[in-house]
Amino acid sequence: MDKREIVENNRVCIIGLNVNREDYDKDEESLDELSLLAETAGFNPDVKLLQRRQKIDPTYYIGYGKAKEVREVVSQNQIDTVLFDFEPSPVQIRNLEKLIKCRIISRTELILTIFEKRARTKEAKLQVELATLMYSLPRLRHMWPHLHRTAGGIGTRGPGEKQLEVDKRRISKRISTIKRQLLSVKKHRMVIRSGRDGKNKVSLVGYTNAGKSSLLNRLSHSDLFTENRMFATLDPATRQVWLGDGITALVTDTVGFIKKLPYSLIASFRSTLEEVKDSDLLIHVVDISSRDALEQIIAVEDVLYEISADELPVLYVFNKIDLMKNRNVKGTIINRYKNSVLVSAKTGEGIDELKQKLREFFYARRHWRSKDNIYLNIK
Numbered sequence: 001m002d003k004r005e006i007v008e009n010n011r012v013c014i015i016g017l018n019v020n021r022e023d024y025d026k027d028e029e030s031l032d033e034l035s036l037l038a039e040t041a042g043f044n045p046d047v048k049l050l051q052r053r054q055k056i057d058p059t060y061y062i063g064y065g066k067a068k069e070v071r072e073v074v075s076q077n078q079i080d081t082v083l084f085d086f087e088p089s090p091v092q093i094r095n096l097e098k099l100i101k102c103r104i105i106s107r108t109e110l111i112l113t114i115f116e117k118r119a120r121t122k123e124a125k126l127q128v129e130l131a132t133l134m135y136s137l138p139r140l141r142h143m144w145p146h147l148h149r150t151a152g153g154i155g156t157r158g159p160g161e162k163q164l165e166v167d168k169r170r171i172s173k174r175i176s177t178i179k180r181q182l183l184s185v186k187k188h189r190m191v192i193r194s195g196r197d198g199k200n201k202v203s204l205v206g207y208t209n210a211g212k213s214s215l216l217n218r219l220s221h222s223d224l225f226t227e228n229r230m231f232a233t234l235d236p237a238t239r240q241v242w243l244g245d246g247i248t249a250l251v252t253d254t255v256g257f258i259k260k261l262p263y264s265l266i267a268s269f270r271s272t273l274e275e276v277k278d279s280d281l282l283i284h285v286v287d288i289s290s291r292d293a294l295e296q297i298i299a300v301e302d303v304l305y306e307i308s309a310d311e312l313p314v315l316y317v318f319n320k321i322d323l324m325k326n327r328n329v330k331g332t333i334i335n336r337y338k339n340s341v342l343v344s345a346k347t348g349e350g351i352d353e354l355k356q357k358l359r360e361f362f363y364a365r366r367h368w369r370s371k372d373n374i375y376l377n378i379k
Contacts (some may be wrong), residue, residue: 010080013047029292034085040230061088071100090139108262124234130178131268200249200362203276206285207296208256211319214345216253236275243359259299273307282314289323316340
């Protein structure tokens with residue numbers, strides 16, 4: 001992947017593509033989310049454009065005419081970078097950069113960049129590096145524009161081809177090294193988890209910036225790092241929470257999910273996400289103040305399916321009710337998820353009810369020694 005540094009406060013133009021007119025509103029919401037991602041990465045979103053097309057253009061993705069229009073927007077607004085809410089091929093990116101005369105970044109590259117900036121521990125840094133290398137490796141050939149002009153006949157290789165092979169070997173070797181290091185981390189995590197056998201284990205899962213860390217702070221009276229930005233947490237953190245009546249639980253905060261989450265990130269963070277699979281109960285934290293709450297729930301459930309954690313009992317916790325002016329607005333979503341609690345991690349509202357739900361679940365589990373969903377009717 002292009003390793004050029006992001007310059008803080010760069011002015012950017014954000015572009016989306018709608019190829020299904022029925023989903024135009026969803027594409028607009030996705031653009032809004034990309035704008036938040038851009039701010040998290042240090043960009044200054046200045047212009048947003050949503051293009052409608054019948055099909056993707058093979059050369060410029062958004063079409064030659066739209067690309068020329070973007071070039072004018074870039075020139076008139078002194079735009080430094082164009083962010084695409086999709087994944088053009090390396091060839092399409094090169095064509096667009098040549099025409100628009102501006103740096104092009106895809107949604108996946110932006111997310112990887114944010115993860116790289118947010119990674120604090122050695123484990124997180126290794127996982128992000130692995131995801132970045134896995135993303136880059138199949139794209140290497142198209143990141144060398146001169147390869148298509150390399151001199152030589154059939155059966156011959158120019159200097160560019162040789163350098164490409166060197167780079168592939170170097171990246172493949174680094175990927176193998178990181179995987180070995182992460183395997184060691186995975187074994188260490190397994191030892192830690194084995195020490196928790198017989199204890200009540202809960203994992204907080206949810207969309208990025210749903211308030212998982214803030215909720216854990218409220219439950220455990222901790223001071224974990226929180227920030228009103230996406231992907232503030234990359235490393236799992238576990239705290240003991242007193243639920244009352246002599247019942248305690250180990251509650252683990254996990255990395256947030258997002259729509260269109262790059263597969264390489266899911267694969268690279270698999271050792272971290274093992275914490276989720278080892279849980280007795282998942283608390284799915286949802287930002288109920290978000291207009292896209294339902295879509296975010298679905299996105300999280302998709303990732304849980306990817307990591308084989310979709311069969312675990314789930315309690316839905318609708319957070320940020322302090323931001324809702326009319327609490328009946330979200331009634332349809334809440335009614336869809338009967339086993340849920342409304343809370344505000346900021347004010348503490350609903351926390352006692354949440355603890356009661358957890359207490360009931362683990363009290364029943366302790367007496368019947370079963371993970372069946374009947375105790376809270378959790379599904």
